[in-house]
Amino acid sequence: MVKFLIFRGERGEGTFKEYEVPYQEGMVVLDGVLYIQSRFEGDLSVRWNCKAAKCGSCAAEINGKPSLMCKTRVEHLSQPIKVEPLRAYPHIKDLVADTSWNLRTRRKIIKDVGFKPRKDASWIMKDEDIEKGREFRKCIECALCLDVCHVLREHQLFEKFVGPAYLVFSAYLETHPMDSVDRISWLKEEAGIMYCNITKCCTEVCPEEIHITDNAIIPMKERVADRYFDPIKMLIRKIVGK
Ligand code: SF4
Ligand code: SF4
Ligand code: FES
CATH class of the missing domain: 1.10.1060.10 (Alpha-helical ferredoxin)
Structure with missing residues (x-):
């Protein structure tokens, strides 16, 4: 299993919530976030499009570093994997910032x-x-x-x-x-x-x-x-x- 801490909240107010997701070979952070959205939190807001590191929309802060969720392999990260929105921008909801x-x-x-x-x-x-x-x-x-x-x-x-x-x-x-x-x-x-x-x-x-x-x-x-x-x-x- 892979442990995630995902920021949940609106307009800058909120907290990190913990989830566990089954590990799959080659898994990226976006896989985990979409698993959480489909199994546990249907209203989790996250922006993504291509899942190929080409559209730039899945940008977030992963373990404190601005990264693309679809390009960041979970096996390279320490756990729990902390995922939060881009902090330089005004926050909208969960992992989505107003860019x-x-x-x-x-x-x-x-x-x-x-x-x-x-x-x-x-x-x-x-x-x-x-x-x-x-x-x-x-x-x-x-x-x-x-x-x-x-x-x-x-x-x-x-x-x-x-x-x-x-x-x-x-x-x-x-x-x-x-x-x-x-x-x-x-x-x-x-x-x-x-x-x-x-x-x-x-x-x-x-x-x-x-x-x-x-x-x-x-x-x-x-x-x-x-x-x-x-x-x-x-x-x-x-x-x-x-
Ligand atoms: S990090 Fe900056 S320069 Fe590099 S691709 Fe993204 S927006 Fe462009
Ligand atoms: S000040 Fe900003 S734009 Fe200039 S090198 Fe540092 S991060 Fe890049
Ligand atoms: S979903 Fe397009 S860059 Fe990640």
């Missing part, structure tokens, strides 16, 4: 600094051009990185910082070979990229193994620093008045 901020943030980025092709763009893409953004396109928007990021989780700066997943999305737009948008001032002023202090916690939990900090955030932070904090460039801007 609608993610959708709003993505929409806002598309509206404000989305992709605009260069006027002279030749629409023939080379393999090496496609390669540049390939890593960032793997993002499944599971929100694990957002949940673990202390800027959002502890400091709740959702209005000031777009968070690692949407910096990955911005990095994807930046690497598009036909991109014409200058996002540097947006990254500093609206996306709040300077709130990131490169702790790399986001990279550690990414199920797609995207090098969020090294490949997406640091290069963009460097571009912001070059423009705004390089003393020579600042002097030139002062002289030319830009």
